[in-house]
Amino acid sequence: MSPGLEQLARTSSPQPLPDAVDLVPFLAGLPDPRSRRGRRFPLTALIAAAAAGVLAGARSMTAISEWISDAPRWALLALGFPFDPFTRAVTVPHPTTVMRLLSRLNGDAFDTSVTTFLQARARGKQTKEGCRLRAVAVDGKQLRGSRTADGKAVWLLAAMEHSGTVIAQREIDAKSNETSAFIPLLDGLALKDTLVTADAAHTQHANGRWLREHGAHYIAVVKGNHPGLLRQLRKLPWADIPVDHKDRTKGRGRLEVRHLKTVTFRHLDYPGARQALRVMRWRKDLASKKITIERLYFVTSLPPGAATGEQIAGWIRGHWKIENQLHHVRDTTFAEDASTTRSGSLPRVMASLRNLAISIFRQDDHTNIAAACRYTARDPQRPLTALGIR
Template sequence: MEGFIHSSSIMMHFSKLPDPRKARNQLDSLHDIISTSILAMLCGQDDYMGFSLWTQMNLDWLQSVNICKYGAPSHDTYERFFAFLNPHSFRTCFMQWTQSIAQAFGGDSIAIDGKTLCGSGNKTIDPIHMVSAFASEQSLVLGHLKCSGKGKELETIQSLLTILNIKGVFVTIDAAGCHKIVVEQICSQGGDYVIALKGNQGHLHAEAHNFFEQAQNVIPEEASCDYWRSEKCTRGRSEIREVWATEKLDWLPQRQIWKKLHSLICVKVQKKSQERNSCEIRYFISSLPANTERLAKEVRNHWSIENKLHWQLDVNFREDLSRVRKGNGAENLSIARRATLNLLQKDKTSKVSLRKRRFIASCRKDYLLDLVNAKEILHA
């Protein structure tokens, strides 16, 4: 790869991609297609036609920095390229880049959860379901894998953990990952866990329910529980969050079969507003001590994957509205979206929303170059 993009960390990693096209079909280089796709997506374009139009509108500037010297690729070129590109190779480059920047930022909490790309399926094709690992404190996607469908995430979670460095890290997973083999894998890789309990672990869930139902009727000390409570009121809505946790598990029959099981946790959330009131109680297992304030933070950090990743992909990148289904296109575009989201989240100088950051990038080339860490070409 050549030009200013060569100095960009993300493009240095993507330069290792094998080109899926035959040599005679390579008028537009891999460098041109990948760099313009990411730049166009940073500027608010979410599909092949948008990539091509953005490249046409910015062709003079792109050619001044040694990109697209033969003209803008057509939308068909983008479509064919992403349809044939090997998603495993694309994902590997992405994960090498994200883990390199994650090390620079630090952080000690990873949330794992799945999301279905609703528009990637139809009557004859099942939609793609992606399982992502999200660094909660840094708001960065560390990696993701496609699984065979919603409700079939267990093997994918195991595979994703295998390719992540989780030593000294707290891993949070919803009930889809509540399995002994997942717990054993996290511990064997040097991590700790906070995992949600639901009916898929019937006896353990029932034991937790029975214990905390009684614990809530006495003072925490009498139930051998640590206790934490917070209350927030904003705009006519109130939320009371209570957390109980216990390390006294001698009574629990399953304590020996769950590796490093250190505490059981109950989280009760009561919400009140003019429209409605609600109360939700959830149970968790953890290898962490029964420090409820810290455990409450880890549980809340897990839901950042919904707010800072899944919501952003659907609202700002319109992922669920995408109708790309040809070849590997849907999976590869999902990787590109997550790479772009990481670039936007990595910018700690802007205090505006991601939608507005994309708008600024479309208007200001210096800010666009800052996002890909390549501003130095302005002075080259």
């Protein structure tokens, strides 16, 4: 394509905003695992191209390599691939080159680069809410098709803002579990004015104490792993406590009614706990007409009056967004569990690239991630715009 036609083709596409956050500087500090003699392509160009391919819906290394091969000359130059002044061609990497690099990346350093970029990008898109607290959900996911050196599947623990931005991810040691990775996952994050939600496995005294020491609040679900605390919560005079919030939802073939009650109690056996919560849930299956009733108990460090009943109920329900809007999307839209990628850190890096794509789409107010991928794939400028690459 001639330079004139190439420029004309680009001007019809949306351009990056002048203040758009650029991914490339966040990748510049990554340690390069290649020897100096083997660095034909810039590290940032290869990773940014892989990120652009995933934004365009690529599910595998093959699909990422195809996106790079099909990208127009101006897009490859914007990504940072080398230009040969003699042939006037832009050299693109072989698919094996991309795979080898990603499989040798330092997973911790890459996750830090990705999540730092996402948080910087989110700052310009934050909206004012009725409460100053930022809600963060913590949950783990096993990459079923992957395998580590000892034959076990890769297991990742992630922290995601309820708004949809992934702010941390950590690989769990094969000989450990999610519980021991909770504090290392959140360590180093700015937790002041943050409310952390997690499942019952993370309701541990050490976790609650650590969060309060670092200025964070929590809503901790209490189940059978804390029998004494659960017994204490069940014995509270709930019949005499007024309902703080009610909501009713209908969808996915069922009708749900939820009542939230909150009570201040000074002697709860959990570090920093100020209030006890009970959610009573009635669920009716619209097909079978079967009705189930469930009582869920929580403790929170939030003092009375710090949040409304509606906000607390929203945070309790919002915790499952990390499962429904992140982990489930990685499985369905990006076929993560069907992937048999096993080379080095490649399973984790691919998960991080999917986190990056999903978080960007959530920040840009996309609710259907599959549709967002199709939209992005139709114009090679769109993934570059999303990544802030000019």
